[in-house]
């Protein structure tokens with residue numbers, strides 16, 4: 001997720017100041033690097049966020065229009081070279097982009113062959129050169145060429161997701177926007193117009209906005225805006241007057257970042273999978289592992305190291321990899337592994353899972369693995385983070401920045417990435433094409449299934465309110481959903497501050513069941529899988545002691561509804577992917593439970609988003 005902001009207005013307005021101040025409200029979308037282009041003054045780019053950019057803006061940097069950007073890196077390290085805006089060869093066509101261009105490699109090869117030289121590793125730069133190529137292909141004199149037509153022709157060749165703003169030095173008043181999968185909103189001012197990733201930077205200037213839809217292109221000038229589709233047909237769309245505050249605009253209209261990020265779950269799974277499944281061959285393509293493919297063939301043991309939620313993703317990955325890639329796996333929390341005298345050699349892979357890529361316990365555990373000759377891999381969301389840099393190879397999540405302390409969308413992405421890793425390693429070790437194709441097919445079906453669960457959030461809110469006076473919760477699950485029990489519990493306790501513990505359902509009889517009475521509810525993850533009957537028996541044990549039970553169950557399972565007090569249903573999927581669906585109602589339950597208690601959901605007490613201390 002990156003932040004885009006563009007402005008064109010009447011003479012006399014300080015476009016540079018408007019752009020820089022607007023970027024401040026977009027910093028939640030990305031802060032790896034920042035940049036600005038104004039036709040009258042050129043471009044300035046830097047690692048870091050707006051404060052860094054301001055320091056590098058020359059005194060005479062001025063103009064009445066421009067485009068600006070905050071980057072959350074997906075391709076290419078967070079350096080000035082890879083910062084947006086990016087330009088064509090001639091430095092006349094400039095672009096800022098939010099999204100992932102899937103076919104950028106083939107476009108880059110074609111354009112390089114046509115003589116274009118590239119300055120960055122970014123997928124975005126391809127866009128500027130493609131427009132340049134289309135513009136020159138129009139022939140005739142440079143002044144007679146049509147920039148809008150060139151942009152449209154270029155966008156029709158791009159596959160992937162984008163929200164862009166495009167500017168041409170020769171036409172400084174005009175800025176082109178386009179949307180495919182990443183949000184773009186136009187601001188309609190008096191003698192000035194805006195383009196942004198969300199309304200927050202526009203609101204100080206105007207509340208009249210137009211949201212673009214996928215496949216739409218817009219052209220703004222100080223006095224006008226036009227919208228059309230990729231086939232050049234015109235679009236008529238009424239402006240809306242929004243009454244959001246800037247902060248509400250950052251949250252996409254949701255009350256908290258946590259709910260926004262839960263609702264982003266389907267898109268995050270799509271982005272984690274994007275360009276990485278070769279379904280027809282039942283293969284996973286993980287570019288970040290290409291350099292170590294041979295070493296991975298020799299790996300005969302995997303140790304996952306992570307903390308908190310990330311460690312529970314590792315526990316799901318353990319079952320996936322052992323069952324479908326036949327590799328022995330163990331999961332260790334970072335703060336323990338680093339003190340173990342683990343027996344490690346060059347055939348051991350130590351896999352660090354971390355959203356921030358900065359968790360010190362996980363980092364030190366990876367360093368311990370490296371010291372003993374292990375191959376180290378990272379499954380990391382933050383590009384260029386310490387764990388990403390220090391591991392031998394890895395897989396980026398592409399989940400976008402996760403602002404809320406409670407990790408939700410990153411957890412879905414971590415498990416999705418582990419499923420991709422399972423296909424990748426499994427197909428090296430005898431997993432059949434048929435098996436790989438089935439997992440790939442089910443992975444691609446997940447986003448829509450998550451959307452179906454999210455549609456139930458009203459009912460889940462009611463359920464959370466019903467139980468919001470309880471002070472204790474037990475979460476139970478088995479096999480793939482053993483980890484989901486722990487994840488459901490940590491979600492509840494870290495934002496509601498009540499006692500909630502995860503427990504292997506089979507372990508209840510060895511102690512925890514002593515706690516159960518009518519005041520001690522249990523969340524039972526009991527979807528239809530190979531241990532379903534066992535879960536039903538555990539639920540009977542709890543009911544026999546008057547314990548209230550809420551079940552996570554498979555759609556259509558009427559039997560369980562007769563047995564428990566409340567049910568949250570999820571669609572059927574294959575067992576190894578069930579945690580990715582089953583955790584979603586638990587995330588929503590925890591969110592609404594904490595909201596009902598009036599707590600600071602996004603910033604819970606005593607916690608930090610990234611724990612960089614021991």
Ligand code: AGP
Pocket residue numbers: 307308309310353354355356357358359362405406407408491494608609610611
């Ligand atoms: C999860 O909701 C918590 N915020 C916490 O457990 C977190 O997952 C853990 O600190 C690991 O963080 P990381 O993924 O950034 O390494």
